[in-house]
Amino acid sequence: MGQIALAAKVSHVPSLLLSEQGGSPLKEARRDAVESLREIGRRARQRGVSTFVVFDTHWLSNFGYHINANPHHRGTYTSHEAPHMIQDLRYDLPGNPALADAIAASARRNDLNVLAHQVPTLGLEYGTIVPMHYMNDGWAKVVSVASPLFTSVEESRRLGEAVRRAVEQSGEQVAVLASGSLSHRLWPNRNLGPEAWTSIASEFNRQVDLHVLELWRQRRYREFVAMLPDYAVKCNGEGGMADTIMLFAALGWDTFDGEAEQMCDYFAASGSGQVNVEFHLGTAR
Numbered sequence: 515m516g517q518i519a520l521a522a523k524v525s526h527v528p529s530l531l532l533s534e535q536g537g538s539p540l541k542e543a544r545r546d547a548v549e550s551l552r553e554i555g556r557r558a559r560q561r562g563v564s565t566f567v568v569f570d571t572h573w574l575s576n577f578g579y580h581i582n583a584n585p586h587h588r589g590t591y592t593s594h595e596a597p598h599m600i601q602d603l604r605y606d607l608p609g610n611p612a613l614a615d616a617i618a619a620s621a622r623r624n625d626l627n628v629l630a631h632q633v634p635t636l637g638l639e640y641g642t643i644v645p646m647h648y649m650n651d652g653w654a655k656v657v658s659v660a661s662p663l664f665t666s667v668e669e670s671r672r673l674g675e676a677v678r679r680a681v682e683q684s685g686e687q688v689a690v691l692a693s694g695s696l697s698h699r700l701w702p703n704r705n706l707g708p709e710a711w712t713s714i715a716s717e718f719n720r721q722v723d724l725h726v727l728e729l730w731r732q733r734r735y736r737e738f739v740a741m742l743p744d745y746a747v748k749c750n751g752e753g754g755m756a757d758t759i760m761l762f763a764a765l766g767w768d769t770f771d772g773e774a775e776q777m778c779d780y781f782a783a784s785g786s787g788q789v790n791v792e793f794h795l796g797t798a799r
Contacts, residue, residue, distance in 0.1 A: 516684040519561040521765055521793045522554050523692045523758060526572060526644040527783040528599035529711050543712060548648060550777035550790040555649025557792070558689045565610045565655040565686055567617075567677060569760045571694030571753030572641030573660040579621065579673055582638065582658040583614030583630035589637045605643050610655040613684055617657070620683075621676035626669060628676070641693040641757075654689075659760070661694075661753030667743050670756045674763025681764075690764050692757035696723040696780075696787035697749035706784075715785030719749045723780065723787040730774035730791065739768050752786070765793060772796030 525547060533544035558566070573580075587607045593600040611632060618630040638646075642658040650656065659673070681688045697719030701710040714720045722745065729738045739762055746755035762770065770793070777790040 516681045516686045516688060518678065518681055518690050518764060518795065519563050519687040520554070520558045520689040521691075521761060521795065522689070523761060523789065523791045523793070524551060524554065524645050525695065525783070525788040525790055526641045526693045527695070527786070527788055528593065528596050528640070528644070529783050530644060531603070531647075532599055532711075544781070546778040547781060547788070547790060551645060551648035553777060554790065554792060558649065559653060562687045563654055563689045565613055565657060566646065566650060566689045566691060567613070567657045567659065567681075568642045568645065568691045568693050569659050569661065569757035570639055570641035571661045571755075571757045573639040573658060574753055575660040575662045576664065577662075579626065579628040579662055579665075579669075580660040581614045581618055581628065581630040582609070582636055583611045583618075583632050584609045584634065584636060585611050585632065587638050587656055591637065591640060591643050593640055600640055600644075603640075603643060603647065605638060605646065607646060607650065607652055608655045610657050613655075613680060613686065613688070614657045616680040616684060617659075617677050620680045621673050624672050624676055626672045626676065628673065645691060645693055661756035663754070665754070665756070667746075667759055670754075670759040671763040671767065674760035677760065678764045690761060692761035694752045694755070694757040695783075696726060696789060698752035698786045699750040701785040711784055712782055713785070714782040714787060716749075720782070720787060722749050723789075727776060727780060727789065727791075731776070733771055733774065735762070735770050736768040761793075765795075770796070
C-alpha cells in the first residue's frame with residue numbers, strides 16, 4: 515500500500531534563483547529558503563519517495579483541473595512573466611503517467627472532472643520547476659497538477675482527497691507539495707524595484723500570514739481550514755490558494771494533527787508572503 519511520505523508548503527518565487535547569482539542585488543538574500551528546499555528534497559530521498567506530486571499555483575487553468583501525465587519532462591524554461599528573473603532554466607525529470615491517470619480516475623469517481631495529459635509539448639510551469647530545481651535532480655518522478663481559476667474550495671478539496679486515495683492504492687512513497695505563496699498581493703508596477711523584492715505589499719496580509727503560521731505551530735488545523743476560504747479571498751491567495759486546499763485535503767483536512775515544522779523564516783517577495791513548512795504526518799484527533 516502506498517502512502518504520503520512527505521508533505522510540505524513551499525515557495526517557488528523567482529528571487530530564490532536570483533539570490534544565487536553573482537552580481538544580483540539579492541545575492542544570498544534567500545539562502546535560508548533555498549537551503550530549506552534542499553533539505554526537504556534530502557528528506558524525501560531518505561524516506562524512499564519515488565514521486566513528487568506538485569500542486570502548482572503558477573499553472574493556472576481557465577478550464578477545469580488538469581494534470582501533466584507526461585512520461586518525461588524535459589525543456590528549457592524562460593518565464594513569460596519575469597524573463598529577467600528566470601531564463602534558460604533547464605529541467606530533465608521523469609514523469610509518472612500511471613499515478614497521474616490514477617489521480618484523475620479517482621477524482622472522476624468523486625464527480626470531479628479532471629483530465630490527465632500525455633502531450634509532449636506540454637511543459638512544466640515554474641511553480642513545479644523551481645522547487646524541483648532544489649529538491650530533485652532527476653532521482654524522483656514528477657506529477658504536476660494545475661490550479662483552476664474558476665473553481666471552489668470544495669472542488670479543490672475533492673481533488674486533494676483523490677490524490678490521497680490514488681497514492682494509497684499506488685504502492686508508492688509520494689511527496690506532496692503545495693507550491694505557492696501564503697498571501698499574494700503584489701506590488702503595483704510603479705513600486706517595482708530591488709527594494710520591492712524583499713518587502714510586503716500589505717501589512718494586513720503579513721499579520722494574517724503570521725497568525726496562520728502560529729495556528730500551524732499550535733496544530734490548530736480545524737480553525738485554519740475554517741478560515742481558509744476567507745483567507746484565500748481577503749489575502750489575495752495565489753491561484754485561490756488551491757495548492758493549500760489540496761494539500762490539507764490530502765492530509766485529512768481538519769482531522770490532520772501532525773507537527774508543522776517551519777523550515778525557514780517567513781519572508782516577503784515582491785509584496786507576497788512566503789515560507790517553507792513541512793507537515794509531519796501524525797494521528798487524527
